[in-house]
Amino acid sequence: MGLALVLGILLLAILMIDVVEQLRTVGGDVRLSILGALNLSLMKLPQIVEQTLPFALLIASMMAFTRLNRRSELSIIRASGISAWRFLTPVMVLGVVLGLFTMMVLNPFAAKLTESFEQTRDRLLNEGRPTLSVSDTGIWLRQGDETNQIVIHAKRVAEGGVNLQDVKMI
Numbered sequence: 001m002g003l004a005l006v007l008g009i010l011l012l013a014i015l016m017i018d019v020v021e022q023l024r025t026v027g028g029d030v031r032l033s034i035l036g037a038l039n040l041s042l043m044k045l046p047q048i049v050e051q052t053l054p055f056a057l058l059i060a061s062m063m064a065f066t067r068l069n070r071r072s073e074l075s076i077i078r079a080s081g082i083s084a085w086r087f088l089t090p091v092m093v094l095g096v097v098l099g100l101f102t103m104m105v106l107n108p109f110a111a112k113l114t115e116s117f118e119q120t121r122d123r124l125l126n127e128g129r130p131t132l133s134v135s136d137t138g139i140w141l142r143q144g145d146e147t148n149q150i151v152i153h154a155k156r157v158a159e160g161g162v163n164l165q166d167v168k169m170i
Contacts, residue, residue: 002060002063002064003056003057003060003094005060006056006059006060006063007049007052007053007056007060010052010055010056011045011048011049011052014048014052015041015042015045015048018041018044018048019034019037019038019041020037022036022037022040022041023037026040026121026124026125029125030124030125030127032124036124039120040117040120040121043113043114043116043117043120044113044114044117045113046106046109046110046113046114047110047113047114049106049110050102050106050107050110053098053102057091057094057095057098061091064091074087137155138153138154138155138156138157138166139153139154139157139164140152140153141153141154150169150170151169151170152164152167152168152169152170153167153168153169153170154166154167154168
């Protein structure tokens with residue numbers, strides 16, 4: 001119960017901040033409604049859950065043990081001879097189960113929705129803009145890594161950017 005409460009509060013706060021951030025970044029360039037910003041933020045929600053779940057479990061566990069300590073139940077448990085590991089076991093098992101759930105279920109789902117978020121955001125930001133522009137001198141492309149760089153110059157582009165003509169590679 002405590003985990004759901006803490007996770008819900010954290011996610012609601014983060015979601016509100018992210019909606020405002022989407023309105024500021026994406027909404028600054030294109031017309032974006034609050035529902036559109038909320039839709040974009042909801043696509044990021046599984047990734048946010050994945051990142052905040054360990055902290056939520058920690059805070060929920062601290063809340064539960066603080067509640068037990070206030071009622072002197074922890075002292076009674078320890079005085080009866082029960083090991084601390086024994087009453088910590090449920091929290092540790094829950095942590096392992098949530099870790100496995102996050103790794104096997106939530107992570108792939110979050111990856112797909114994050115990719116969908118990136119595509120939707122790019123589509124919104126690049127709507128109506130040409131995907132390729134050629135200047136008077138042609139098109140210049142650069143490709144490489146830390147050790148090698150290749151500069152590609154083409155004087156003309158045909159078939160919507162599929163074919164480059166009069167190509168030089170430097």
